Amino acid sequence: MTDVLIVGYGPVGQVAAILLAQRGFTVQVVEKWATPYSMPRAVSYDGEASRILAACDLGDTLDPVCELSGEYTWKNGFGRTLLHVKVAEDGPTGWPDSISFYQPGLEAALAARGAALPGVRVLRGVEVTDLADHGDHVEVAAVDADGTPRTFTADWVLGCDGANSFVRRWLGATITDLGFGYDWLVCDVVLNEPVEFKPNNLQICDPARPRTAVSAGPDHRRWEFMRVPGETLEEFQTEASVWRLLGLFDITPATARLDRYGVYTTQACYADTWRSGRVFLAGDAAHVMPPFLGQGMSSGFRDVINLAWKLDLVRRGLADATLLDTYEVERKAHVQHAIRMSIDSGKVICETDPKQAAGRDSVMLAALRRRTQAKHARSLREAIVDGVLHRRPDGTPAPRAGDPVPQGRVAAGGRTGRFDDVVGGGFVLITRADPAAALDDAATAFLDALDVRRVTVRPADADAPAMPADAAGTDVVDLDGVYLTYLAGADADAVLVRPDFYVFGVAAGPTGLAALVDDLRQQVSARVPQP
Known part of the structure; x- marks a missing residue:
């Protein structure tokens, strides 16, 4: 029995395996090709993809490729x-x-990172032939290259098996084809x-x-x-x-x-269904777009980081499984935008x-x-336009909710670098002042259960603060003014950032901050220790 079985081990499947294993999941990968494809396909990715690769503990190590x-x-x-x-x-x-x-070089680096994680097991030369979702687990039938049958059992299955996806066919997902060929x-x-x-x-x-x-x-x-x-x-x-x-x-x-x-x-299409029960699609299995803006692989990375943190909350008992319904809601609309922009560029190029x-x-x-x-x-x-976002009283997303959050350099505890490197990943609550006074015991217990990092940003002329290794919160110096500028532009004192680097919401004042945290608690249906 494994937590997640991933079908397909291209870059999107590799990133999915790493992100899940880093969160403590056991991951079984089944890849039908015996060896990695030795030729490049994609040739570029964007800044958000770079940030996700850094979250996989790669980052600057990719410089040779x-x-x-x-x-x-x-x-x-x-x-x-x-x-x-x-x-x-x-x-x-x-x-x-x-x-x-150079894609073969990137895949080799991702494979090495996956191999270094004890929770990842990869089987190549094994082809999935059937799935059976039993409600509380999924049985996966497969065959080796010599025809020997295999059976796997997993809590969840993620199809990262490309544009000709078997998992998508098993789901019976229809495809919306925008016809740009x-x-x-x-x-x-x-x-x-x-x-x-x-x-x-x-x-x-x-x-x-x-x-x-x-x-x-x-x-x-x-x-x-x-x-x-x-x-x-x-x-x-x-x-x-x-x-x-x-x-x-x-x-x-x-x-x-x-x-x-x-x-x-060239193709421009997306699956109309990305999830059925315990089975999901990601990457080219869920969407394919013209290559003119280099958004295909980047979009796949955004898929799997979105799903990884939500599966993590569900597995840890901190969220109801209905949270997983927001995966398709958030990612499909985002991908549709990327496809439309890629088509618009293609119309100019292909005339x-x-x-x-x-x-x-x-x-x-x-x-x-x-x-x-x-x-x-x-x-x-x-921006994300619907899903796990802070809401106005009428239910519509609040201003700034769904924004991709910027990243600047910060300093703390003798370290200087990108925010993600110095502070770490996961949920992050960034504030102008110590948020403790605005949060009651229940809110604090909720943030602790979700491992939310609390970070107070100070202006660049402040001395770099110490960073206790065991502290739930810390101060950092905002060296480039990125975070204080963002808060000022949002008329906010706090921003709550999701693990996929999108803004859950912003808040002004103690009352607003308390409401922001409570809204997240209600949306994930968290079951956390009470004080």
Whole structure:
């Protein structure tokens, strides 16, 4: 018997296993492929994904397989710049807004972290064939590569088994398909000699041949070419075609080695059901989106960190199982936004009608003249719009509830660094002043049961306070003014942050803080020790 069985061990399944095991879960992973896929698929992830990877105790250890995405420029077929994005090196999450990475290297690092956790057991070359949800547990039938049957029992099952998910089919989940399908030839290349590319990431919106040149992590590059009308798939996906198209960028067999090439068709779809009883979907099993904003894997990471803390509260008896209903409520709306934005970007990129492209160019060039440099798409940092959020008396989410919380540098106890590194994860109550006087014994017992860290932020001109290792609360110096600025902008004295780095709610004054904590208690249906 295991707490959670995960079907699939790509990056999303790996992050899920790590986050759960770090919370004390036993995790059984079943992966049908005997060995990890050796070629990259995704090539970028966002600042929120970086923050989640840091919560997996990786963070800066990924430097050998990652690099700052740097500039991202869109040009038209005549070489005129339509859009120029300079990716922030220190974004609101405390991490760069975009990272380019080599996926096999990331997966190897995640696998090593999972292997270091005693609660994680991984079986490769085993394919799940059936599930049976018995109400209080799930039985999982599987077969080895030689056909030998296996049976597993778990409290919960999480399907992270990709776009062709068996778990999704077992759920009987229908799919909403938004129909954005274009064929792209992907060419992953290793150059014989180091070359500095300026810009590091280039999108050429040429109606004659939309094409892309981006970093795929240190020492790796990716070129992509869209199949245009009148071109057959057969002639498009040959090695001769690959080198002919790479020649548009002066890449030849004499200057580079072709790691892999293949055609993929963009998709924009999501499962209509993400949970049935004790079985859940996450990552590509639940949603697939065009790759143009690099949100596919990042969205999968957001899925599993959302589910992990909720499963943790239920397993510990601190929340009713109905809390798990909010997983789909929160994540589906968030993913739908990412899909829509990815489609909107794809419509610009994939245009093959010269007249339509000329109109597009006119609009974008005029916008560029008004604003010579665009910031990275902060609108991707979408708020949660429903779910476990502080509420007004009429039941609607209160202001700031659902915001992605920023991260700044803090100092305490001789340590200086990112807030998550210095303070730690989980629920965090950040206040301007010691919250103890505003909270009665019942509220304090509730926060203690949830292991809520209480942090009082002090201005940067204050001396760094000591941090007792066994204290439930502590003071930190807000070195960059991130937290005091956030509280001031919210007209608040406190912000309660969820373990997935989204704001549960903000409060002003002692009465507001007490109401904020009580609202969280009611929403998770907590059963905690009474004083």
